[in-house]
Amino acid sequence: MSNVISFNDVSLRFGGVQALKNVSFEIEENSLFAIIGPNGAGKTSILNCINGIYKPTSGSINIFDQDSKDLHPDNIANLGVSRTFQNIELFENMTALDNILIGAHRHVDYGPVRSLLFSKKVRQEEEKARKISEDVIDFLEIEEYRYSYILSLPYGIQKRIELARALAMQPKVLLLDEPAAGMNNEETEDIARFILDVHEELGITVVLIDHDMNMVMDIATDVVVMDFGEKLFQGDPQEAAKNQKVIDAYLGVG
Numbered sequence: 622m623s624n625v626i627s628f629n630d631v632s633l634r635f636g637g638v639q640a641l642k643n644v645s646f647e648i649e650e651n652s653l654f655a656i657i658g659p660n661g662a663g664k665t666s667i668l669n670c671i672n673g674i675y676k677p678t679s680g681s682i683n684i685f686d687q688d689s690k691d692l693h694p695d696n697i698a699n700l701g702v703s704r705t706f707q708n709i710e711l712f713e714n715m716t717a718l719d720n721i722l723i724g725a726h727r728h729v730d731y732g733p734v735r736s737l738l739f740s741k742k743v744r745q746e747e748e749k750a751r752k753i754s755e756d757v758i759d760f761l762e763i764e765e766y767r768y769s770y771i772l773s774l775p776y777g778i779q780k781r782i783e784l785a786r787a788l789a790m791q792p793k794v795l796l797l798d799e800p801a802a803g804m805n806n807e808e809t810e811d812i813a814r815f816i817l818d819v820h821e822e823l824g825i826t827v828v829l830i831d832h833d834m835n836m837v838m839d840i841a842t843d844v845v846v847m848d849f850g851e852k853l854f855q856g857d858p859q860e861a862a863k864n865q866k867v868i869d870a871y872l873g874v875g
């Protein structure tokens with residue numbers, strides 16, 4: 622098994638706030654790698670470091686064996702890393718399909734001049750983007766919302782459409798920041814099943830942040846537990862649930 626991402630002694634500071642403190646771990650190809658921990662523990666900061674929005678204050682991050690310090694967020698996306706956000710970031714006044722097409726367009730190859738000419742090649746690329754989008758729509762079972770405007774859709778469906786847009790980028794690694802946040806039990810079970818399908822059927826490496834220990838224990842292959850910017854535990858999800866330091870962090874002790 623090879624590593625797709627490694628954190629090597631990564632620290633991240635914002636003025637007086639130490640968001641990450643000497644964090645090291647490796648994410649293996651084809652794992653479903655969960656990151657859990659209390660509020661402010663540094664979980665989102667890890668995802669922002671992976672996709673290049675934040676650069677470590679010290680330490681280094683490798684993505685597909687490349688040092689990320691030289692990589693712009695666009696370069697990292699082009700290496701095959703896509704994500705969803707803790708707060709949904711969709712175009713609210715556009716339809717579900719149009720939002721998903723934006724993801725798929727990352728894969729099609731045409732420059733501004735060629736699109737002006739509207740050549741045969743552009744039409745073919747457009748068809749390819751539509752095909753990718755329709756496949757994702759089938760996969761996530763959102764056919765009925767295709768032409769709905771984002772604003773008109775229930776929160777749980779909006780979250781699924783954001784997942785669809787990330788999948789339409791045909792990533793090798795998918796970063797999910799609290800995909801089940803704010804969902805009811807049924808919606809949480811649905812999204813957990815889709816995340817498992819993405820991992821098992823599409824073979825995508827998934828990095829999943831969640832607060833919900835139960836969901837993580839159900840679906841993750843590996844877990845890192847963060848607390849106050851530090852890695853408290855790494856290993857098997859079932860072991861995490863039994864670990865005293867983890868239990869204390871969750872109870873707000875220690």
Ligand SMILES: Nc1ncnc2c1ncn2[C@@H]1O[C@H](COP(=O)(O)OP(=O)(O)OP(=O)(O)O)[C@@H](O)[C@H]1O
Pocket residue numbers: 635638639640658659660661662663664665666667707
């Ligand atoms: N851009 C920023 N500027 C200043 N401080 C930041 C920034 N991003 C994160 N932080 C701080 O870094 C720490 C870790 O934040 P982070 O968002 O990574 O936590 P989290 O584990 O995702 O929390 P939550 O569960 O609430 O989403 C917090 O103290 C936060 O306020």
Ligand SMILES: [Mg+2]
Pocket residue numbers: 664665666707
């Ligand atoms: Mg967060």
